[in-house]
Amino acid sequence: PHPSFPFPMWFLCYFVSQWLDFRLPELQSLCRLHGFDLECEPPEGPSEENPFIRVNLPSEAVARSISQRAVLVRGFFEVWGEARTREELREAVLAYPREQAAQHLRPESTFKIVVDGFGRRYSVEQQREIIESLSYIPWQYVRRVDR
Numbered sequence: 001p002h003p004s005f006p007f008p009m010w011f012l013c014y015f016v017s018q019w020l021d022f023r024l025p026e027l028q029s030l031c032r033l034h035g036f037d038l039e040c041e042p043p044e045g046p047s048e049e050n051p052f053i054r055v056n057l058p059s060e061a062v063a064r065s066i067s068q069r070a071v072l073v074r075g076f077f078e079v080w081g082e083a084r085t086r087e088e089l090r091e092a093v094l095a096y097p098r099e100q101a102a103q104h105l106r107p108e109s110t111f112k113i114v115v116d117g118f119g120r121r122y123s124v125e126q127q128r129e130i131i132e133s134l135s136y137i138p139w140q141y142v143r144r145v146d147r
Contacts, residue, residue, distance in 0.1 A: 007039070007058045011076040015051045023072045027055070030066045034058075050118050054079065078104075086133050093137060107140040 015023045024038075031038040039056040055076070057063050063076035080101065081092025104111065113134070115127040122130070 007036075007056045009057055009059060009063075010079040011055050011057055011063050012079055013040075013053050013055045013076055014074040015053070016072050016074055017049065017051050019072055020048060024053075026070055026072050027066070030069055031057075033069075034062055034066065052118060090136055105137075105139055109139075111139070 013027065028038045036058065041054040051074075057066075057076070060078065063078075067073050067075055080096040081089055083089035083092050103109070113131050115122050115130050
């Protein structure tokens with residue numbers, strides 16, 4: 001965590017790609033409703049249209065509550081690591097505290113991997129390659145493929 005931010009959890013906030021001028025004000029007001037001021041880091045790159053922003057929130061429960069009330073937030077994603085290369089990402093994710101990741105790694109947990117990017121499209125083959133490159137994450141699951 002960044003020393004000047006009050007909470008231990010970082011999330012990637014994924015906004016809808018409409019009503020750009022209202023996204024942050026909505027998020028700020030929902031944070032105030034939950035009793036704290038929004039702390040965030042601006043997205044990389046010059047574009048204000050970027051639908052991603054890093055936010056510092058008290059807990060996953062608060063992120064879920066804000067997401068349920070927000071109109072312009074698609075969701076929050078807990079940040080386990082950031083990097084410029086897949087090898088650096090592997091190192092960052094494996095360094096993520098196991099006690100924090102444990103709740104998501106249980107056999108009864110469900111998850112879905114979606115490959116998405118701002119200003120970029122991935123072919124089905126590229127998406128599959130990216131997903132398969134995450135095989136080092138020790139998920140315990142029963143594979144279910146929905147068609």
